Amino acid sequence: MQDEDLARLAAAGDAAAFAVLVRRHQSWLRGFLRRLARGDRALADDLAQETFLEAWRKAAQFEARGSFAGWLTRIAFSRYLMEARRRRLEPLDAPEESEAPQPADPDLRLDLERAMARLSLAERAALTVCAALGHSHEEGAEILGMKLGTLKSHILRGRDKLKRMLETGS
Amino acid sequence: MNDRDLDALLSAPLAPVEDLGFSARLAQGIVRRQRAWDVLLAVLAAGFAGIFFQVMPLGQAGGAIDTLSQHLASSVPLAVAIAMVVLSNSLLRWMAE
Numbered sequence: 001m002q003d004e005d006l007a008r009l010a011a012a013g014d015a016a017a018f019a020v021l022v023r024r025h026q027s028w029l030r031g032f033l034r035r036l037a038r039g040d041r042a043l044a045d046d047l048a049q050e051t052f053l054e055a056w057r058k059a060a061q062f063e064a065r066g067s068f069a070g071w072l073t074r075i076a077f078s079r080y081l082m083e084a085r086r087r088r089l090e091p092l093d094a095p096e097e098s099e100a101p102q103p104a105d106p107d108l109r110l111d112l113e114r115a116m117a118r119l120s121l122a123e124r125a126a127l128t129v130c131a132a133l134g135h136s137h138e139e140g141a142e143i144l145g146m147k148l149g150t151l152k153s154h155i156l157r158g159r160d161k162l163k164r165m166l167e168t169g170s
Numbered sequence: 171m172n173d174r175d176l177d178a179l180l181s182a183p184l185a186p187v188e189d190l191g192f193s194a195r196l197a198q199g200i201v202r203r204q205r206a207w208d209v210l211l212a213v214l215a216a217g218f219a220g221i222f223f224q225v226m227p228l229g230q231a232g233g234a235i236d237t238l239s240q241h242l243a244s245s246v247p248l249a250v251a252i253a254m255v256v257l258s259n260s261l262l263r264w265m266a267e
Binding site for chain 1: 171173176177179180181182183184185186187188189192193195196197199200201203204
C-alpha cells in the first residue's frame with residue numbers, strides 16, 4: 001500500500017496503518033536527524049519520536065500533493081530547529097566549527113560524517129535533503145522553508161567546504 | 171577528490187538505522203495516548219450528564235414527558251394525520267393485491 005493511502009487511513013484514526021508508516025520511514029528519518037544533531041543519537045531519536053507523534057496528530061493535514069517523506073522531513077527539521085533554539089545548540093546560519101584539523105580516516109563515509117558535522121546547520125540540512133534523501137531543489141527549499149536561491153547557495157558553499165576538508169583530511 | 175566522487179559520496183543513502191524496538195515503542199505510545207483520550211472523553215461525558223441531571227432532576231423530566239403525551243393524545247390534527255397515513259397504506263396494499 002502507498003504512503004498516501006496509509007496516511008489517509010491514519011488520518012481516520014487507524015493506528016495500525018500509521019505503525020506501517022513508522023516502520024517504513026524510521027531508518028532514514030533517524031539518520032537525517034542524527035546528521036543534523038551531529039551524531040547525537042539520543043537527541044535524534046527523541047526528535048524522531050516527536051516528529052512521528054506530530055505526524056500522527058496532524059495526519060489529516062497531510063496533502064497528497066507532495067510526498068509523505070517530504071512532509072515528514074519538514075516536521076523533523078522544524079522540530080530540530082526548535083530544539084536547537086531551546087538548547088542554544090546552533091542558529092541556522094552559524095559558521096562551521098573551527099576546531100583543529102582531524103587526521104583523514106580511511107573510511108570515506110566516516111570522513112564525510114565528520115566533515116558534515118563541521119558545516120553550518122543550513123548547509124548540512126540542504127545537502128542531506130537534496131543529495132542523500134533525493135529531493136529536488138524546489139522540494140528541498142519548501143521542506144526547509146528557504147528560498148530556492150538561498151538553498152542553492154548553501155549547497156554550493158557546503159560542497160566546497162566538504163571537498164576541501166575531504167581533500168586535506170581536515 | 172573530484173566533483174563526481176563527491177557527488178557519489180553525498181548521494182549515497184544515509185547509513186541505515188536499526189529499528190531496535192523504536193517503532194513498537196512509538197506504536198504503544200500512540201495506543202496509550204488514544205486510550206487516555208477515550209477515558210478523558212468518557213469522564214467528560216459522565217460529568218456533563220451528572221451536571222445535566224443535577225440541574226434538571228428526573229422527576230421534572232418525567233413530568234415534562236407526561237405533559238407532552240397528554241397534549242399529543244388530545245391533538246385532533248395529529249389523530250387525523252395518523253388516520254390518513256394508516257388508510258393510505260391500507261389502500262396501497264389493497265391495490266397491489
